[in-house]
Amino acid sequence: MREFRIFVQKEFFHIFRDRWTTLILLVLPVLMIILFGFGITTEIRNTKFAVYDPSRDDATRGIVNKLETSDYFTLDSYLSSPSQIEQLFKEGRVGFVVVFGEKFYHSLLHTGDAKIQLIADGTDPNTASVLTNYATALINTYQQELLARQQIASGIQRGITAETRLLYNPTLKSAYNIVPGIMGMILMLICALMTSVSIAREKELGTMEVLLVSPMKPFLIILSKLVPYFTISIVNYITILLLSVYILKVPIAGSLVLLTALSLLFIFVSLSLGILISSLVEKQIVALLISGMLLLMPAVFLSGLMFPVETMPDVLQWFSHILPVKWFIIAVRNVMIKGLGITSILKEVALLAGMGVIILVVSIKKFKYRLE
Amino acid sequence: MNPVSKDNFTVTHALSCKNISRSYGKVKALGNISFDVEPGEIFGVIGPDGAGKSTLFRILTTLLLPDSGSASVEGFDVVSDYKKIRKIVGYMPGRFSLYQDLTVEENLRIFATLFNTTIEENYYLIKDIYSQIEPFKKRMAGALSGGMKQKLALSCALIHKPSILFLDEPTTGIDPVSRKELWEMLRKLKSQGITIIVSTPYMDEASLCDRIALIQNGEFLKIDTPKAIVESFGRRLISVKGDNMGLLLKRLREIPGVISCFAFGDSHHVTTERDGNSADSLTADSLRFALEKQGHTNIEITPVEANIEDCFMELIAR
């Protein structure tokens, strides 16, 4: 036990004696939460929109009014011709344009084929989809209110009135999307990347040779490498939760115990991945590239920080199935944001646990107690 | 672990190596190496970089598997009993295998821990070496000079009181004074009964070993005591000095009967047939005559005893 303690201490020395490593491990999560939570926000607030409205009737005015009176949109201008739309986007004056069809109100009430088009800038697909989603929601609300009023006026009950409400994230705050993503990225970074790099470093320096030619069990050497990264992951997990609850105001809707258990499971999977990578490579740079490209980059994409996952090509979506981080992010969303219980994430938990066990078994089999 | 393998070797040898071969892909690193080392001996493996020294050391310290052949350390087979060997050997790889970001003392403690011992328990073993670096024990290992790093690495390899010590090129890149100090330490360790297998590219260190093996291209050219190797030098060796050493070297090589001629410090070493009775056969006198005829001045010619480097050069020329 004494040997193990001294080896764990040694690993902590390696981390904390290098200013940059320390900084990255402890400050990066905070920085990411703040940057993505506030800076690169996809939240809608006072987004300007323009309207092309050949009908100019009660319904179109009602919809424009509905959009304008929300906290999120401000009317920029009415357009006289659809040809002006492109120019508006080029100037970046508006977030989206609402185009109504002819005889809108009449079609809405009688023929049921009233046409409304929302045009947004697809070069920023995340923002575009958030904008159009919310505008659509507002338009639907208006439509239901209108129909309800019609029914009361005519005294006839016509069908069922459906009401659309955005669940889980009623104010469309992007932080709700970001927190699970960042959690996945950070845990992956520390557990898989840092572990594999630190083992590869010993191989590169030649110290691994001496460690191997000693009675100390390779298992203990590896375990002592995992302890510091495990500890730092826990610290980061707590930091991220505190920051998201108190700074980003994203509450933990579900069970904290379940969320923590889920994160521990993911940390276990990531650490196993780190060991697997380090048993396959000899050089730090290779360990860095493999874990960076194969694990971290997908985590960034899947986190939804940059693109909505739905817009990714099929191949990537299919590839994402084999990445533990995807299932972790889904499960965290379910527990932390939606507040669902364990039954909702059984599939994800089973997948993660399975992956972890397989990876661990393979990496133990692959571990070299010689130099080849 | 496997008692059968133990019977294959005579346990009296500290190390026994039979027909070891090893290749990396198509490149042959070691071919058919056999030798024994007796307990308490300093055995030197001497040869240039790339001759196969590190591969041999890694096989003997259980880090690499041989393609064929067998070897045992203190009676334990390097393949099947690797765990037992790892408990009794001290190993210092060719590179500085220290943690540069840990202090001198922390490094030593790590290595003591690795072998389940403490600095205090075996301090007496490393006292002579470690006391020289102890004043700097709070300094990072990365900030030490080459000689000091090597002393620390040696302390680390010794801290668990190994019965056999493998030192792969401990003096490479070290200045002559530190080299000398390191060899003095090895002599002291020998007197404490530790068997030492050491490799070096410096031929002049051969005389400090009890027995040596000269290695080139993965093969042992010769195994014997340094004295016996020097005595077996098959040619006559003449040292030549004079004005304009560069020109002298060229001219010497043109003289019939000169087999080889190389610069050796402040003189040139000329080899000729030892017992040649033919007209070509050169003696010190006939060599002087030939050189003076060519107009060389201040010529000093003395027959000399060969050193290990002469022997090595003769052996690889064959």
Next chain:
Amino acid sequence: MKVIEVENLTKKFGSFTAVDNISFSVEKGEIFGFLGANGAGKTTAMRMLCGLLSPTSGKGVVAGYDILHDSEKVKASIGYMSQKFALYEDLKVWENIRLYAGIYGVSEKETRERTQLLLAELGFEKERNSLVKSLPLGWRQKLAFSVSIFHNPSIVFLDEPTGGVDPVTRRQFWEMIYQASERGITVFVTTHYMDEAEYCNRVSIMVDGRIDALDSPASLRKEFGAADMDEVFRKLARKSKNNGL
């Protein structure tokens, strides 16, 4: 003609004086041995001469250029080779030659012609397309030396060029050094092999940042009453205060 002239050159790192007020000069075509224990300041001094470090005080002129103000011109007029890094191992022999020739502005045509010549002289024609890592160490070092003087520098700096090389190749290497010196190239060389110190025209020995001895090997042996350079070196290095730290 002097190609290196150093006056009161000093380099301090914080409170530590790595090079302490050294002065010396080297003649054109001379083979100058630069010896010293690990940590005596050799590397720092050599880096200043190559224009890689600026001196804290003092003056140095290398190949006619001031090492502080004209370091770019200094770099263009020197060649450099070290034991630790000499050639790119993952490039072929001719690719390495072309690369270095290109760095020093040798024309394509001249490079092509002289590459043939160089390989023929070394007897390496067959290895033209071999990866450098597949060559034995001794060959690599010989090739590296040829490459380092490919652009006809007025001085070549060699940092432990023969470390770990077999004894025959080591001597062949020194014969190449002699040839370069006959062509008028000044050779500035460090080594841990004391027999190689004998091959130099003059030798300087650094102790604790100072040059404590500078003369021909024969005169140094006489001065210190020593049988060989190894003894001279040990007598001097023993004076060191900091014991190699």
